[in-house]
Amino acid sequence: MLQITTQRTTTPKAKPDESNLGFGVHYTDHMLIIDHDEEQGWHDARIVPYQPLELDPAAMVFHYAMESFEGLKAYRTPDGSIQLFRPDKNAQRMINTNHRMCLPSLPVEDFVQAVKAIVSFDQDWVPHAEGTSLYIRPFVIATEPHLGVRTSRTHKFIIVCSPVGAYYSTGINPVKIFVEDEYTRACPGGTGFTKCGGNYAASLISQVKAHELGYEQTLWLDGVEHKYVEEVGSMNCFFKIDGTVYTAPTVGTVLPGVTRMSCIELLKHWGIPVSEERLPIADVMKASHDGKLEEVFGTGTAAVISPVGELRYEGDVAHINNGEIGEVTHKLYNTLTGIQWGKLPDELGWTVKVD
Amino acid sequence: MLQITTQRTTTPKAKPDESNLGFGVHYTDHMLIIDHDEEQGWHDARIVPYQPLELDPAAMVFHYAMESFEGLKAYRTPDGSIQLFRPDKNAQRMINTNHRMCLPSLPVEDFVQAVKAIVSFDQDWVPHAEGTSLYIRPFVIATEPHLGVRTSRTHKFIIVCSPVGAYYSTGINPVKIFVEDEYTRACPGGTGFTKCGGNYAASLISQVKAHELGYEQTLWLDGVEHKYVEEVGSMNCFFKIDGTVYTAPTVGTVLPGVTRMSCIELLKHWGIPVSEERLPIADVMKASHDGKLEEVFGTGTAAVISPVGELRYEGDVAHINNGEIGEVTHKLYNTLTGIQWGKLPDELGWTVKVD
Numbered sequence: 001m002l003q004i005t006t007q008r009t010t011t012p013k014a015k016p017d018e019s020n021l022g023f024g025v026h027y028t029d030h031m032l033i034i035d036h037d038e039e040q041g042w043h044d045a046r047i048v049p050y051q052p053l054e055l056d057p058a059a060m061v062f063h064y065a066m067e068s069f070e071g072l073k074a075y076r077t078p079d080g081s082i083q084l085f086r087p088d089k090n091a092q093r094m095i096n097t098n099h100r101m102c103l104p105s106l107p108v109e110d111f112v113q114a115v116k117a118i119v120s121f122d123q124d125w126v127p128h129a130e131g132t133s134l135y136i137r138p139f140v141i142a143t144e145p146h147l148g149v150r151t152s153r154t155h156k157f158i159i160v161c162s163p164v165g166a167y168y169s170t171g172i173n174p175v176k177i178f179v180e181d182e183y184t185r186a187c188p189g190g191t192g193f194t195k196c197g198g199n200y201a202a203s204l205i206s207q208v209k210a211h212e213l214g215y216e217q218t219l220w221l222d223g224v225e226h227k228y229v230e231e232v233g234s235m236n237c238f239f240k241i242d243g244t245v246y247t248a249p250t251v252g253t254v255l256p257g258v259t260r261m262s263c264i265e266l267l268k269h270w271g272i273p274v275s276e277e278r279l280p281i282a283d284v285m286k287a288s289h290d291g292k293l294e295e296v297f298g299t300g301t302a303a304v305i306s307p308v309g310e311l312r313y314e315g316d317v318a319h320i321n322n323g324e325i326g327e328v329t330h331k332l333y334n335t336l337t338g339i340q341w342g343k344l345p346d347e348l349g350w351t352v353k354v355d
Numbered sequence: 356m357l358q359i360t361t362q363r364t365t366t367p368k369a370k371p372d373e374s375n376l377g378f379g380v381h382y383t384d385h386m387l388i389i390d391h392d393e394e395q396g397w398h399d400a401r402i403v404p405y406q407p408l409e410l411d412p413a414a415m416v417f418h419y420a421m422e423s424f425e426g427l428k429a430y431r432t433p434d435g436s437i438q439l440f441r442p443d444k445n446a447q448r449m450i451n452t453n454h455r456m457c458l459p460s461l462p463v464e465d466f467v468q469a470v471k472a473i474v475s476f477d478q479d480w481v482p483h484a485e486g487t488s489l490y491i492r493p494f495v496i497a498t499e500p501h502l503g504v505r506t507s508r509t510h511k512f513i514i515v516c517s518p519v520g521a522y523y524s525t526g527i528n529p530v531k532i533f534v535e536d537e538y539t540r541a542c543p544g545g546t547g548f549t550k551c552g553g554n555y556a557a558s559l560i561s562q563v564k565a566h567e568l569g570y571e572q573t574l575w576l577d578g579v580e581h582k583y584v585e586e587v588g589s590m591n592c593f594f595k596i597d598g599t600v601y602t603a604p605t606v607g608t609v610l611p612g613v614t615r616m617s618c619i620e621l622l623k624h625w626g627i628p629v630s631e632e633r634l635p636i637a638d639v640m641k642a643s644h645d646g647k648l649e650e651v652f653g654t655g656t657a658a659v660i661s662p663v664g665e666l667r668y669e670g671d672v673a674h675i676n677n678g679e680i681g682e683v684t685h686k687l688y689n690t691l692t693g694i695q696w697g698k699l700p701d702e703l704g705w706t707v708k709v710d
Contacts, residue, residue, distance in 0.1 A: 024502025051412075052410055052412070053409070053410055053414075053417075054407040057406075057407070058492070058517070061552075062422060062494060063494060064555035064556050065551070065553040065555065066552075066556050066559075067417060069418050100557075100560060101556055101560070137413070137418070139418060145382070146379050147379025147426075147490065147492055148378045149559075149588070160412050184543065184544030184545050187539055187542035187545070187579065188539065188578070189537055189538045190538075190545075190557060190578065191553075196556060197420025197553065198546075198552065198554070198556055198557060199553070200418070200504050201420040201422070201456055201546075201552075201553055202456075202553060204457040204506055205457055208457055223542040223579075224579050226544075
């Protein structure tokens with residue numbers, strides 16, 4: 001159980017226009033910080049006014065990317081209360097990330113307590129408009145000033161929060177996806193299953209390339225053979241082919257998404273077959289040409305569900321469901337967002353109230 | 356040509372004891388900063404007192420590891436002057452890194468000018484004792500506060516400098532190396548050829564494992580087959596087998612080290628055969644058992660040349676040259692350090708004087 005001190009800002013900011021929040025643009029009045037060092041472990045948990053971090057320019061986070069993060073949201077329900085969606089899953093994933101990255105972790109219960117504490121303190125920042133939420137960004141950075149390559153002796157765990165609209169400003173219209181066959185995101189023995197910063201820095205070049213070619217996101221193939229589908233942009237990816245829904249197994253190169261996990265559970269609950277076998281991109285393209293590629297969608301906390309309308313792989317293009325959102329995709333979207341925003345009963349016990 | 360303003364500290368620090376500098380522990384009185392944004396490009400180049408960086412907690416460097424770095428040294432010569440070793444190669448490599456990471460770069464001449472400027476300003480910090488030098492750390496970070504994954508609109512290029520002793524406190528005694536067969540450092544299409552932070556964060560877990568097993572460094576194998584030797588720790592790696600010196604080709608997964616390049620040029624100059632064909636670890640172990648593995652060494656700016664005395668690969672152990680530094684290793688070390696510290700004539704034009 002963390003002891004968290006609080007210091008309220010004397011200069012609260014004006015709340016942004018809820019009809020035009022964007023994603024990760026506005027930040028709340030406060031932030032939560034917990035320090036870590038070898039002697040004391042985690043200590044001095046505090047909520048303070050949102051403010052710049054002061055770090056030595058030799059702090060290891062600037063040189064060796066010793067950093068990890070999580071992303072989750074707080075949702076405003078119809079009765080005005082605030083709830084989280086499976087925050088324990090984020091807590092556990094951050095532990096897994098930090099283990100791979102040699103960073104220290106908070107126990108699950110302390111992570112969830114910290115999230116609840118900052119959301120509760122900044123509760124007026126959880127927006128009310130349709131489709132909006134408070135995006136919560138916990139992250140860990142290595143702060144020791146040292147240029148030799150080794151683990152750090154000091155760290156900070158920080159949470160900042162950002163009121164957000166829908167991730168895609170164009171709504172849930174299907175996106176066009178470019179299948180990346182040159183750059184790779186992850187390979188076995190690497191960090192693909194983690195939310196470490198390095199995975200995202202390495203992905204930007206493909207995003208730029210996709211945009212230049214007129215596509216919105218990249219679909220990553222496996223790093224060894226460039227043969228099997230893995231993730232799309234920073235989301236997990238699902239393919240409905242001839243009645244079965246396929247998604248890449250989380251065997252080390254794929255992020256174990258909380259939305260991914262929830263979709264699989266819902267699909268199974270609905271009696272729709274789900275396969276986590278590796279799926280060759282060639283099979284996806286063939287299914288498309290055979291008229292059996294029924295739906296494709298990405299899943300992630302930011303966008304929840306993002307339908308895919310077009311896939312381009314080398315010279316070949318697959319058009320999916322006439323560029324319209326598919327039936328299963330839509331049902332997953334409605335169910336997940338219904339549970340998250342408290343508009344549907346939470347039969348699976350996924351939501352957690354913030355006092 | 357950069358216009359660099361300067362502001363001298365009013366509280367200079369005491370110089371550290373040159374007999375016990377360590378590596379990356381002490382920092383000079385000043386740092387160089389150049390800002391970058393989309394509108395102005397690089398601007399406001401300035402030398403200021405060494406001080407903490409103030410960054411928004413949502414700055415992209417903290418979340419998506421949008422950062423790159425270089426490492427080079429300034430050497431004190433016998434006549435008291437100061438020189439750099441092939442700084443244009445670092446400048447060009449940083450351009451290559453930044454291109455892969457979607458970060459902006461300084462032109463080669465501006466990079467070299469900036470390095471010379473900060474070294475000249477802090478020239479009293481270039482140590483005089485045998486084997487010491489001033490380690491120079493240029494780095495680029497993405498500073499825009501934004502949580503969506505995309506390229507940043509603002510950046511900083513920074514140089515900090517650290518007076519250093521020998522990288523290994525135990526001198527150039529041969530090190531024991533553990534061949535990593537579980538974790539991977541790089542795969543084709545990834546960032547292995549760059550000095551991005553993410554490569555180093557991802558490597559720590561193997562360093563910890565090697566230490567726990569009683570080894571000092573990790574030898575990385577290729578990420579696809581775990582079959583070919585690539586790098587050792589954060590150095591390039593050379594193997595002398597039956598008269599020929601092998602080192603991994605820089606085909607995208609291996610850092611193109613400046614010391615590596617210089618060693619290859621020297622070896623060829625001396626008429627020693629060099630092969631940049633991919634070398635299976637199995638061939639290395641077999642050569643050892645056949646008595647043909649004559650020398651193994653790592654190369655890098657920090658350690659210059661680091662002889663390897665023992666390799667462990669799965670259950671097999673190779674002892675190299677009775678745990679003593681080999682003849683070619685020693686000659687490379689003496690030649691390179693001789694040129695770097697100005698004790699040998701620089702016939703190849705590798706050094707650059709700092710005024």
